[in-house]
Amino acid sequence: MSKHLIELINVSKDYEGDAALQNVDLYIRDGEFLTLLGPSGCGKTTMLRIIAGFVLPTSGKVLMDGEDLSGVPPYKRRVNTVFQKYALFPHLNVFDNIAFGLKIKQVPKSEIERRVNSMLEMVNLKGYDKRWVDQLSGGQQQRVAIARALVNEPEVLLLDEPLGALDLQLRKEMQVELKRMQQSLGITFVYVTHDQEEALTMSDTIAVMRGGVIQQIGTPQDIYNEPKNAFVADFIGESNILPGIMKDDFKVEFNGREYECVDKGFGKNEPVEVVVRPEDVDIVDPYNAHFEGEVKSILFMGVHYEIRVESGGFVWTIHSTDPVMPGGKVGIQILPDAIHIMKKPPEDVSGESE
Amino acid sequence: MKRTLFSYPYILWMALFILAPMLFIVYHAFFENGRWTMEYIKAAFEDAVYFKVLLRSIMLAFEGTLLCLLLGYPTAYMLSTMKKSTAALLSVFFILPMWMNFLLRTYAWQVLLGSSGIISRILSFFGFSDVLLLHTEGAVLLGTVYNFLPFMILPIYTVLIKLDKSHIEAANDLGADGITTFFKVVFPLSMPGVISGITMVFIPAITTFAISRLLGGGKYRLYGDLIEQKIVSDGDLGLGSVLSLILLVLVLISIVIMQKAEKTAGSEGGTLW
Numbered sequence A: 001m002s003k004h005l006i007e008l009i010n011v012s013k014d015y016e017g018d019a020a021l022q023n024v025d026l027y028i029r030d031g032e033f034l035t036l037l038g039p040s041g042c043g044k045t046t047m048l049r050i051i052a053g054f055v056l057p058t059s060g061k062v063l064m065d066g067e068d069l070s071g072v073p074p075y076k077r078r079v080n081t082v083f084q085k086y087a088l089f090p091h092l093n094v095f096d097n098i099a100f101g102l103k104i105k106q107v108p109k110s111e112i113e114r115r116v117n118s119m120l121e122m123v124n125l126k127g128y129d130k131r132w133v134d135q136l137s138g139g140q141q142q143r144v145a146i147a148r149a150l151v152n153e154p155e156v157l158l159l160d161e162p163l164g165a166l167d168l169q170l171r172k173e174m175q176v177e178l179k180r181m182q183q184s185l186g187i188t189f190v191y192v193t194h195d196q197e198e199a200l201t202m203s204d205t206i207a208v209m210r211g212g213v214i215q216q217i218g219t220p221q222d223i224y225n226e227p228k229n230a231f232v233a234d235f236i237g238e239s240n241i242l243p244g245i246m247k248d249d250f251k252v253e254f255n256g257r258e259y260e261c262v263d264k265g266f267g268k269n270e271p272v273e274v275v276v277r278p279e280d281v282d283i284v285d286p287y288n289a290h291f292e293g294e295v296k297s298i299l300f301m302g303v304h305y306e307i308r309v310e311s312g313g314f315v316w317t318i319h320s321t322d323p324v325m326p327g328g329k330v331g332i333q334i335l336p337d338a339i340h341i342m343k344k345p346p347e348d349v350s351g352e353s354e
Numbered sequence B: 001m002k003r004t005l006f007s008y009p010y011i012l013w014m015a016l017f018i019l020a021p022m023l024f025i026v027y028h029a030f031f032e033n034g035r036w037t038m039e040y041i042k043a044a045f046e047d048a049v050y051f052k053v054l055l056r057s058i059m060l061a062f063e064g065t066l067l068c069l070l071l072g073y074p075t076a077y078m079l080s081t082m083k084k085s086t087a088a089l090l091s092v093f094f095i096l097p098m099w100m101n102f103l104l105r106t107y108a109w110q111v112l113l114g115s116s117g118i119i120s121r122i123l124s125f126f127g128f129s130d131v132l133l134l135h136t137e138g139a140v141l142l143g144t145v146y147n148f149l150p151f152m153i154l155p156i157y158t159v160l161i162k163l164d165k166s167h168i169e170a171a172n173d174l175g176a177d178g179i180t181t182f183f184k185v186v187f188p189l190s191m192p193g194v195i196s197g198i199t200m201v202f203i204p205a206i207t208t209f210a211i212s213r214l215l216g217g218g219k220y221r222l223y224g225d226l227i228e229q230k231i232v233s234d235g236d237l238g239l240g241s242v243l244s245l246i247l248l249v250l251v252l253i254s255i256v257i258m259q260k261a262e263k264t265a266g267s268e269g270g271t272l273w
């Protein structure tokens, strides 16, 4: 878990002047499950394509095992990809699609059969081996794409939103299955997803991206509990984000009131951004409260209620297991360790990695 | 309802120019002065010459189609890898001759291959005098290939440029180098284009006439020439009609075979067609 298997050094990619990736520095450890998380168009697919060798970086380089990959064509890289758009071969049936890589490596027939069949079982497609791929549903095609890549047991597997087309239950099953395969085979995963919950539950490391720049890299816990900036905080879970002023160490003012907090080391009266998670805002008796607000709406979400409360011009999003009356007044309390203070970003969000 | 209404002129057109001549031929093949006759059928099958010419036509069509495929596929492939604008410019060279009348094109070859033509002169300059170019079987084959090559290139090219590049990437990703990717992915996926190319060359080639008369000097008569001769020169409408019918059956059989092949390639080629 310590060797740097893949390293991206100052990698940038421009498409006709538009930057898809900007000065990305990133290393991926051997056996690690690294997730690239970010909104649409932030450069996740571009990053995978650079590692796979389909796209050459405009500048910077990619190392694998310390060796520069610049001149190495995709078919020689010890990497396999689960493509975002599957890219299954329409002229081959399910079995031959999955067996494609093994046949090229001239693996013996009996072993191909064994490995393909166990893959089919793993992705829940037993008995589908003779089907043409255009006779499969989107979710089934996606699972064939996973099997086709994983069956080769590559050193590194690049997965571009591999579970996007699956329903919730199947997605959960496949998450467990993929994680299990990843650990038992010791494959390094570079995993792309939009889904922050998926990222948090599966990854060893998460890299949050925006506009071709890595905003933060860290363990799921780090990213969730100590987001580096308001974008990361908002992207990983919902957040209440509001401007504030750091009055002193452990003292911050926002929304017209002063609060105790656990952060220090900011300048006196420095403008900051304050992030409070919806589940960290407590609804309490009015006489214990920091302030009162009016309940604007309440929505049942399954496990909890999502409640919107207006106070002093700001609408708080609150997650609570207890319902409240819409239109009524409630008391609100925000404890010191619920308050996360972020530096105000310079106009342009410039990212840093690790 | 509206749709059927709009198709009436088309149906009328078909009836007038396709069905009527067909019935006309069938009538003349089997009737003489309003009475049923098997004379012409017998004549067509009794004389071995007709069979020999038919065989030659089939052979030439096969050879011509094969040559067109061998020349056309690489050409189409190269065109498909070029920039769109370059490919468009180059394909003008293939399409331009198609705008010229087929007979004119063939006359041009007659001049080029003639004993005082430019090719003979170049050859004799290098010491190869009196090489017979015109009036050979090779000349007939050349004429066939030249005339029908574009019909091979275009359908293959059309399939190749529509080919989803992500399949090529997927093959590379799974460890296939350029050549392996070509044989395992690109070529199988272009099969629908190959099959329609073969259809579009083989059928006109088997029914062609005039090429062999102009370039083969009458020594290598083809079935099309035979029909033309029977009907136009000999005025033997009955025999000419029977020969036409035989050719028609042959064409229908090859169309059925091609469609069968296309269907298999189609189910494999998935979304391509």
Ligand SMILES: Nc1ncnc2c1ncn2[C@@H]1O[C@H](COP(=O)(O)OP(=O)(O)OP(=O)(O)O)[C@@H](O)[C@H]1O
Pocket: A015, A019, A020, A039, A040, A041, A042, A043, A044, A045, A046, A047, A084
């Ligand atoms: N071949 C290309 N030509 C030009 N621009 C491209 C190309 N591929 C990607 N881009 C641009 O690069 C940026 C990053 O694209 P990329 O596909 O990496 O995003 P992504 O993070 O994978 O998004 P999504 O989550 O929607 O798949 C986008 O702005 C996109 O428009």
Ligand SMILES: [Mg+2]
Pocket: A044, A045, A046, A084, A160
């Ligand atoms: Mg993408």
